[in-house]
Amino acid sequence: MKLERISSDDPRDVLRALRGAVLGAGPAIALGGAPKLPEIVPPGTGVVITTSGSSGVPKSVALSRSALTAAAMATAARIGDGHWLLPLSGGYIAGVQVMVRALVAGRDPAILAGHFSASTFTHAVGGMNSFRDGARVPRYTSLVPAQLRTLVDAAEEDERVREALASFETILIGGQRLPDALRDRTIALGARVVRTYGSTETSGGCVYDGAPLDGVEVAARGGELRISGPQLADGYLGDPELTERVFVTEAGRRWYRTGDAGDVVDGVVDVSGRVDNVIISGGVNVSLDRVERIVREIPGLDDAVVVGVEHDKWGQVPVVVARPIVDLDGALAVIRAACERELGAPGRPDRVVWLEEIPRLSSGKPDRRALRRMV
Known part of the structure; x- marks a missing residue:
């Protein structure tokens, strides 16, 4: 064709x-x-x-x-x-x-x-x-x-x-x-x-409010979510090795390895973040997705983005990028306290970078590569 x-x-x-x-x-x-x-x-x-x-x-x-x-x-x-x-x-x-x-x-x-x-x-x-x-x-x-x-x-x-x-x-x-x-x-x-x-790779959204659509099956294997169903892509054009690695067949059923961490409990899918969106801060693994989720629940910061950057002492640290809010001076303390309560000291962001506009791709998603370069 x-x-x-x-x-x-x-x-x-x-x-x-x-x-x-x-x-x-x-x-x-x-x-x-x-x-x-x-x-x-x-x-x-x-x-x-x-x-x-x-x-x-x-x-x-x-x-x-x-x-x-x-x-x-x-x-x-x-x-x-x-x-x-x-x-x-x-x-x-x-x-x-x-x-x-x-x-x-x-x-x-x-x-x-x-x-x-x-x-x-x-x-x-x-x-x-x-x-x-x-x-x-x-x-x-x-x-x-x-x-x-x-x-x-x-x-x-x-x-x-x-x-x-x-x-x-x-x-x-x-x-x-x-x-x-x-x-x-x-x-x-x-x-x-x-x-x-x-x-x-799944023809768009196939899980609605945690419930897979009809014909879709979601399972967790080793902490990674996998998806199966008639909506799966054929693979990656011109890259058979990547296709074989990401789309796997088990017991006659084809699965897409999402690269997302999560679990399925009583049929409800819970996504906790990207498997590879993890930094090592002071020798401790820190999920940037979990940090971002906590930060976004703070009033005024629901479109904040968290990226990982190099640090002389800790190796890597989370950094928050957000649009300015009323209390700029007190924001970092609130953010660090909220993250420490749930993730411990290694999950505390190092700083906040305030931008009038978050750079975005044409898809509407934050341009994380550009943000990492900026901070």
Whole structure:
């Protein structure tokens, strides 16, 4: 099958190509700007997405049509189908899946045009006036936590933004962990949010509020989460060694090794962080994901990012990067005390770096590589 590169991540351009790649006769499409890809890919391939490489080397993930549609149908079975709003980049799996869900349901998504803000979001929602049998078609959308925070901040002051948020049947939140404090603020506004867990390799989110979607199985092996199901990627294009290492078969069942630490208790998936996002501070292993989770529960710091940097005495230490809050002088003491209570002295951040804006990738995730260079 021919592979066609889509150089734009404008959702409208991607949607046009995706319609043929997933529902039609092709060709398959490539997103994400990989420097070199083959012109021909295996039959059945729908999309090749090159991951952002925010904390490692970019990888070109090959997703079949069947995997993408299986994921979309599992989402509809869990939360229902209707009219989707796309406020995300078309070059990443979260945006692609919003479009696939809409296409599978036979309805084009509404697309938020231009820069994301509370006003552009509200304007886009105002244009979603689809009706079926005299009733308004249920609305759905998908956001990253940084976008949700922008909307919640505005909705607490602006009734129009509040009404737009509350008009959705379900708002899927993915890309990174949703802080409890931000979730509570969202619910208080009358909005319905679902935390999702997944990756490009799983055709997007496949665990909703800790519960795997139908057909998805999640297991913990040696502290690492593994995922199985019809939504799994075929592998990494042009890298059979990595594919063999990450996608393993046991007892006739194919599993994706996520690289995430966690556990499954009574069917509920609990993700504690990346297996490899650990530093050694004073001879003690410290999970930066756990530090970040604690910091984000402190009021005003729900979009803070924690990175590890070298230190002359301790080897490595956590550093918090955040947008300025009211009490800058007292913030470090509060942060260090909260982290020490849960993680001990090695988990205390060394310092806080205040930035007016957190650098982000076009996917909406923090650009951790850029932050490490900065601090």
